[in-house]
Amino acid sequence: MLLRQIPEEPVSNAAVWCRRLGLFSVPVAAIAVALARTHAVEPQASLAVVGGAILIALIAMLLFFAACVIIWQTGRRGLGDALIGFLLAALTLGYPAYLAAEAVRLPVLSDISTDLADPPQFSLSSAALRARQSYRPRAFSPDAAEAQRAAYADIEPIVVDLEADEAFQLVLDTAKKRGWRIVDQRPPNGRSGVGHIDFMDRTLVMGFDDDITVRLRPLAGQTRIDMRSTSRNGRHDFGANAKRIRQLAEELQEGLTDR
The missing domain is CATH 3.30.310.80 (Kinase associated domain 1, KA1)
Structure with a gap:
């Protein structure tokens, strides 16, 4: 009697890329902070790198929601990857989100x-x-x-x-x-x-x-x-x-x- 192995469902590409981009956003943000604190580049350059990290993290967030929809509709695997990417992106976006809230609450003064x-x-x-x-x-x-x-x-x-x-x-x-x-x-x-x-x-x-x-x-x-x-x-x-x-x-x- 032959046992037929049921193939596993494929992994959601959105989940995989969510994890990759979330993981990538953290060192990019860390590099920006290191460049600024060591005065290795002008402040505007380090802020540009921060902007890149924020953009990468936001894309990871969008991929997380896309992965959740795909996994729900098709039964594909990858929820763990998507959650990891989401948490890493949230880590990158935490402080910028706080500053954004303060910018809304407080007047433009320096x-x-x-x-x-x-x-x-x-x-x-x-x-x-x-x-x-x-x-x-x-x-x-x-x-x-x-x-x-x-x-x-x-x-x-x-x-x-x-x-x-x-x-x-x-x-x-x-x-x-x-x-x-x-x-x-x-x-x-x-x-x-x-x-x-x-x-x-x-x-x-x-x-x-x-x-x-x-x-x-x-x-x-x-x-x-x-x-x-x-x-x-x-x-x-x-x-x-x-x-x-x-x-x-x-x-x-x-x-x-x-x-």
Whole structure:
């Protein structure tokens, strides 16, 4: 008696390509991040690579849904491959999807200041220009002030119960803990007693350079600290600059309690 083997159903091509493209999107995104963080290419080039990774991941997502339909209608195999591709594509798209949601929720701003009437100005000294590799931060746009007030009503000057020289050192210590690089500094002195510090920070994922300036003005037994944080790349900061100012304010207050 001969046993006849029933042939297996073929694998869905859509499922196979979903897995391949999902798997490919992850290293492409990782390469883009590595290129940006090491400054191996210009930011626009690394963002173009990110765009390629997003496109590949989106195609993998479409192939996942196509594979599900094909498998349901024809009984072909490949659901496991399709699920793997879907999960890898979702991993690639996770952070860009978060930024897209923030872009919808928040106004198009990339320069945030605690003082909208008289925002702190960035130093243009030779030392500052060398540290920024000749980059000059853009001038603050008065047109953005109203949008900032509506979106970030909590962003306001920081007042600490310290003399200006003590507050100056507190800012330096706090910035050092945050990993900010000092670009230029001018301690409080002279007739006005105003102090000034410029820093550079890096964005969390891509490592792009952002510019920060802090101005300290003495008050009666206190010091007013104004901060301005601006992004170099793109018109939208996705809330990063306001977050940076909030974090500095919180950490300065924590530093006061430790003294």
